């Protein structure tokens with residue numbers, strides 16, 4: 001497992017979080033050899049922290065991709081830049097690991113899928129919420145049939161972003177369909193992960209309450225039939241004022257043949273069986289255990305991606321698979337606009 005060199009696109013915000021993880025937890029596996037950011041202050045500060053010289057710092061990703069030879073490219077810039085940056089990196093021979101959402105539109109996302117297929121290079125998408133003990137435990141219960149067959153799953157996301165800017169960056173409040181592209185893409189991916197199926201048909205509604213801090217729809221409800229006959233239902237609300245199920249405490253309820261599983265924040269599992277007391281226990285963390293720490297969230301994805309580069313299994317969230325989660329967002333956007341149910345396969349026939 002030789003150290004892999006990385007061209008990192010993005011230096012602040014979530015990209016700053018990546019850089020901290022790379023240096024604090026993966027210093028024996030990742031070395032950043034080039035850094036890109038349009039913000040020169042962040043670029044300079046992070047460049048100094050990483051011990052990079054001026055020739056390793058770039059404000060233009062095309063210059064960086066041309067100049068820097070690295071084993072892979074990490075992308076944590078805002079969504080509209082993911083596709084051009086990832087395509088250019090793969091065309092130059094670099095595998096890519098990229099933040100969600102894949103892109104800001106379906107054509108751009110498909111360009112990434114096509115380039116990954118054409119070049120044969122690894123391209124993984126961050127879906128960090130899959131890798132927390134309570135989600136892994138729910139999937140284990142499903143796979144081992146501990147509560148019999150699964151019927152349907154309800155997911156709920158509710159953040160109090162009623163103040164402008166509360167969701168980290170102003171652009172999240174200003175963009176079209178911010179709930180779907182910045183938020184629900186995690187939850188649609190989770191409903192695929194927890195149900196074990198891809199979405200077949202999606203229908204629903206989106207809206208923007210009058211008191212919302214968002215320029216566009218901040219709330220929505222969507223109903224999905226998965227291709228394994230499990231049904232899923234999603235409530236998304238970025239203008240929540242009461243019961244909060246915000247990041248890392250989203251609520252999922254899975255209805256099985258012999259009982260119900262509820263999860264939200266932390267690692268507690270709640271198992272309900274009619275006529276019995278609720279069983280509470282902590283989800284085990286062993287399935288995510290790594291070397292000296294638990295590979296939860298982003299760490300798991302980096303670990304999995306590095307193993308893929310070293311000849312191991314492809315990442316579960318490789319773009320050829322994760323395009324399914326992204327397309328659910330496109331379908332949700334379109335059903336919101338025209339009120340018609342959408343079949344996911346209809347969007348993906350040409351890739």
Ligand SMILES: NC(=O)c1ccc[n+]([C@@H]2O[C@H](COP(=O)([O-])OP(=O)(O)OC[C@H]3O[C@@H](n4cnc5c(N)ncnc54)[C@H](O)[C@@H]3O)[C@@H](O)[C@H]2O)c1
Nearest residue numbers: 010011012013014037038039076077078079081099100101
């Ligand atoms: N997985 C998660 O839990 C999670 C959480 C937050 C954000 N994200 C994702 O991370 C990505 C970045 O979000 P953010 O909140 O950090 O955004 P941000 O606006 O803070 O941008 C991140 C960095 O990218 C830089 N940048 C902007 N345009 C660039 C360009 N063209 N080329 C290079 N760098 C550029 C910015 O200057 C900034 O330093 C988004 O795709 C977002 O959805 C993921």
